[in-house]
Amino acid sequence: MASICFYFQVxxxxxxxxxxxxxxxxxxxxxxxxxxxxxxxxxxxxxPANRLLLDLIRRLDxxxxxxxSLTGVLLEQLQLYAPEVMSTFDALAETGCVEFLAETYYHxxxxxxxxxxxxxxxxxxxxxxxxxxGQKPRVFRNTELIYNNDLARLIESMGQFDAIISEGADxxxxxxxxxxxxxxxxCSKLKLLLKNYALSDDIxxxxxxxxxxxxxxxxxxxxxxxxxxxxxxxxxxxxxxxETLGEHQWKDTGIFDxxxxxxxxxxxxxxxxxxxxxxxxxxxxxxxxxxxxxLISWADTERDLSAWLGNAMQSNAIYELYRxxxxxxxxxxxxxxxxxxxxxxxxxxxxxxxxxFADGDVHKYFNPYGSPYDSYINFMNVLxxxxxxxxxxAAGAVSRELSQSKNQHDLQTVN
Amino acid sequence: MGDVMRVFMLGWxxxxxxxxxxxTACYGLTKAMDQLGIKVxxxxxxxxxxxxxxxxxxxxxxxxMSAGRLMKFxxxxxxxxxxxxxxxxxxxxxxxxxxxxxETLRLKQQNRxxxxxxxxxxxxxxxxxxxxxxxxAVAVELARNEVFDVVHAHDWMTYPAGIAVAAxxxxxxxxxxxxxxxxxxxxxxxxxxxxxxxxxxxxAAKVIxxxxxxRSIIIGRYGVSGEKVEVVHNGVExxxxxxxxxxxxxxxxxxxxxxxxxxxxxxxxPEYFLAAAKKVLEVMDNVKFVMAGSGDMMHRAVEMAAxxxxxxxxxxxxxLRGEDVQKIYKMADLFVMPSVSEPFGIVPLExxxxxxxxxxxxxxxxxxxxxxxxxxxxxxxNEIANKIVAVLKYAPLKMTLRSYGxxxxxxxxxxxxxxxxxxxxxxxxxxxxx
Numbered sequence: 001m002a003s004i005c006f007y008f009q010v011x012x013x014x015x016x017x018x019x020x021x022x023x024x025x026x027x028x029x030x031x032x033x034x035x036x037x038x039x040x041x042x043x044x045x046x047x048p049a050n051r052l053l054l055d056l057i058r059r060l061d062x063x064x065x066x067x068x069s070l071t072g073v074l075l076e077q078l079q080l081y082a083p084e085v086m087s088t089f090d091a092l093a094e095t096g097c098v099e100f101l102a103e104t105y106y107h108x109x110x111x112x113x114x115x116x117x118x119x120x121x122x123x124x125x126x127x128x129x130x131x132x133x134g135q136k137p138r139v140f141r142n143t144e145l146i147y148n149n150d151l152a153r154l155i156e157s158m159g160q161f162d163a164i165i166s167e168g169a170d171x172x173x174x175x176x177x178x179x180x181x182x183x184x185x186x187c188s189k190l191k192l193l194l195k196n197y198a199l200s201d202d203i204x205x206x207x208x209x210x211x212x213x214x215x216x217x218x219x220x221x222x223x224x225x226x227x228x229x230x231x232x233x234x235x236x237x238x239x240x241x242x243e244t245l246g247e248h249q250w251k252d253t254g255i256f257d258x259x260x261x262x263x264x265x266x267x268x269x270x271x272x273x274x275x276x277x278x279x280x281x282x283x284x285x286x287x288x289x290x291x292x293x294x295l296i297s298w299a300d301t302e303r304d305l306s307a308w309l310g311n312a313m314q315s316n317a318i319y320e321l322y323r324x325x326x327x328x329x330x331x332x333x334x335x336x337x338x339x340x341x342x343x344x345x346x347x348x349x350x351x352x353x354x355x356x357f358a359d360g361d362v363h364k365y366f367n368p369y370g371s372p373y374d375s376y377i378n379f380m381n382v383l384x385x386x387x388x389x390x391x392x393x394a395a396g397a398v399s400r401e402l403s404q405s406k407n408q409h410d411l412q413t414v415n
Numbered sequence: 416m417g418d419v420m421r422v423f424m425l426g427w428x429x430x431x432x433x434x435x436x437x438x439t440a441c442y443g444l445t446k447a448m449d450q451l452g453i454k455v456x457x458x459x460x461x462x463x464x465x466x467x468x469x470x471x472x473x474x475x476x477x478x479x480m481s482a483g484r485l486m487k488f489x490x491x492x493x494x495x496x497x498x499x500x501x502x503x504x505x506x507x508x509x510x511x512x513x514x515x516x517x518e519t520l521r522l523k524q525q526n527r528x529x530x531x532x533x534x535x536x537x538x539x540x541x542x543x544x545x546x547x548x549x550x551x552a553v554a555v556e557l558a559r560n561e562v563f564d565v566v567h568a569h570d571w572m573t574y575p576a577g578i579a580v581a582a583x584x585x586x587x588x589x590x591x592x593x594x595x596x597x598x599x600x601x602x603x604x605x606x607x608x609x610x611x612x613x614x615x616x617x618x619a620a621k622v623i624x625x626x627x628x629x630r631s632i633i634i635g636r637y638g639v640s641g642e643k644v645e646v647v648h649n650g651v652e653x654x655x656x657x658x659x660x661x662x663x664x665x666x667x668x669x670x671x672x673x674x675x676x677x678x679x680x681x682x683x684x685p686e687y688f689l690a691a692a693k694k695v696l697e698v699m700d701n702v703k704f705v706m707a708g709s710g711d712m713m714h715r716a717v718e719m720a721a722x723x724x725x726x727x728x729x730x731x732x733x734x735l736r737g738e739d740v741q742k743i744y745k746m747a748d749l750f751v752m753p754s755v756s757e758p759f760g761i762v763p764l765e766x767x768x769x770x771x772x773x774x775x776x777x778x779x780x781x782x783x784x785x786x787x788x789x790x791x792x793x794x795x796x797n798e799i800a801n802k803i804v805a806v807l808k809y810a811p812l813k814m815t816l817r818s819y820g821x822x823x824x825x826x827x828x829x830x831x832x833x834x835x836x837x838x839x840x841x842x843x844x845x846x847x848x849x
Contacts, residue, residue, distance in 0.1 A: 020797060022697075022698070312814050354787075373787075373789055377809075
């Protein structure tokens with residue numbers, strides 16, 4: 001039998017406004033653009049997709065199930081700019097067929113730079129989900145499915161999670177299939193769910209590609225592929241961005257019709273069913289351990305961190321950001337802390353990626369900046385201002401690090 | 416027409432006498448054509464002095480015609496040169512020409528009886544328009560003795576010559592637009608020059624624009640049909656400079672250098688450079704701004720720097736050549752080109768080739784081919800200053816721009832440009848004979 005596990009990642013970053021070295025105020029984010037994009041995506045994706053899935057759950061009498069990971073930065077924006085989306089998520093939560101996963105509240109790379117900060121963000125996220133949807137997440141997924149053995153250990157030691165999710169990358173699995181439950185290396189209780197990237201990407205990336213030999217992808221065809229798994233695994237993890245539905249794959253590609261048909265086609269086969277990640281974990285025991293000493297992610301063909309940390313600007317920006325942690329936390333000013341955390345969202349570093357600059361492909365689509373250089377300059381200007389705030393300096397004292405540090409000393413002695 | 420393409424090229428200055436991008440482009444393109452095996456007859460205006468030429472007496476009235484065959488230029492096997500004695504110079508204007516001709520005549524009168532420094536007793540025309548026509552007539556006489564398949568003319572002063580040679584030889588004309596009167600003069604165009612440009616573009620079988628930016632001006636302002644306007648971006652000549660040594664510059668290590676290099680004219684936006692410098696100095700102290708070049712706005716720029724109270728932070732070097740250019744690149748932390756209207760702009764490529772990161776205006780053709788450059792609107796002084804500060808302040812930014820930019824420049828070769836020109840010649844010929 002094959003259990004199908006759908007998990008959708010739902011996230012929108014808080015984009016920075018154009019911020020020059022001459023700007024002195026503490027307002028860093030582009031409220032207009034963020035509201036505009038949030039409402040646009042709500043109308044194209046979140047609302048119609050939520051309605052469709054809710055409808056499927058009701059029509060199939062609870063035999064269709066899905067999981068979501070909603071980031072904290074997204075939830076804040078939905079509450080502000082598209083509250084009607086929140087009520088459809090509420091309705092989904094009430095069906096009992098929807099599971100919400102845990103992640104870092106700010107969709108950050110904090111695991112790589114600060115364990116303390118990472119744990120605080122995970123706790124903040126699980127508390128938010130519990131208070132909004134009445135369920136405490138039992139399964140963890142890290143930003144961009146970034147994963148290694150250490151992360152699994154850390155998550156197990158938190159004591160509140162049954163499983164962790166990652167990418168079923170070929171180079172970690174070798175001949176093995178992602179269609180089983182595994183155990184992370186060095187863990188005794190935690191289970192590992194791996195994305196079936198081939199089948200997931202058929203929907204997420206290839207669905208509307210006319211150059212693809214399997215185009216057009218019908219629900220019948222896809223259900224057949226799923227049923228082929230029978231005998232060679234018992235779970236198919238279909239993990240993707242929620243924006244696949246209506247935003248990455250537009251409505252006129254037929255993606256909603258596909259999703260509307262798919263559960264029926266899959267359930268035609270008596271051995272198939274839908275399960276949430278927690279149900280999978282409860283149902284199946286690990287068939288082996290998976291050893292991931294080096295960091296992996298679900299991004300690009302490399303499945304590594306190069307999309308966020310691939311060049312000198314990216315490493316520098318994120319290093320400088322986390323270097324402020326102590327200062328930020330001793331300043332004990334909520335506004336400053338929130339601003340600092342909002343700067344941790346991984347998208348800010350993704351915008352600085354020069355890897356695919358040449359081809360202008362998928363990276364460009366998500367990038368509000370004309371070039372990775374512009375995004376780095378903007379980010380560093382903001383960070384400089386934030387730095388001054390938590391140093392107790394006047395917000396206007398810019399570039400002091402570079403030129404005379406005389407000012408800085410003066411200000412510090414005043415403190 | 417044989418296998419080998421033969422071009423009658425009406426071009427401009429060659430090393431070591433290069434005053435700007437037009438000469439650099441003509442040289443780079445011709446050199447690459449030579450390597451592709453294209454036969455080029457290169458005709459250029461020059462004040463011919465006897466030490467540089469071996470004379471070729473043309474069978475024409477000496478009072479009107481005079482041309483010299485320059486000695487072979489170094490390594491170029493497939494190129495022959497002809498200099499036509501003329502006062503025409505790149506970037507010249509009717510006013511400048513007027514001053515020049517008066518100066519020349521005065522000199523001549525002084526030297527009467529002494530050794531004549533010019534070849535042949537040339538009578539230069541009294542005004543620029545007439546000189547352009549005289550140049551055309553000499554070019555036609557010269558062309559009578561040459562065998563070629565196409566005529567290729569660079570920028571407006573050679574267009575009448577191109578039209579005349581094409582008409583005489585019944586070969587297709589290709590005009591190559593490196594800049595237009597709108598770039599050089601903004602909205603205050605000289606009607607005579609505009610007319611000459613327009614005539615040349617309309618008479619041509621194909622028009623080559625150095626960028627899409629220029630192509631749209633050619634179509635929009637000169638009414639040329641889009642089908643015949645092709646874009647051939649410029650390349651860059653890789654310099655073989657050695658290592659990086661700061662000692663020889665005599666500049667303090669902690670002092671940053673921001674460089675403007677180019678003609679100091681309206682087109683290049685020197686006032687935006689200075690206004691941005693003023694803003695940078697509001698937040699940084701250890702910076703110097705170097706303006707290398709000369710031009711008709713030089714004095715205004717000096718006054719403006721003083722007026723802004725940043726005179727002590729701005730250095731004017733005057734026009735730089737060869738080794739001095741290399742030296743200034745070695746000193747510079749950043750190159751800024753805030754051009755108001757720049758058909759292409761080769762200098763940023765040279766800067767990157769010399770490991771200097773660049774800020775270029777979006778109103779430039781070169782921004783079409785460069786990704787690893789910071790781009791700004793020329794009028795956005797705040798943003799120019801913002802980016803200057805960022806490059807000086809954040810080493811990783813400078814490093815990334817420099818290494819990726821340098822790598823990117825390696826892909827822009829004159830050979831590709833020459834190959835594109837060859838394809839355009841072939842199309843023009845195919846159209847002419849079908």
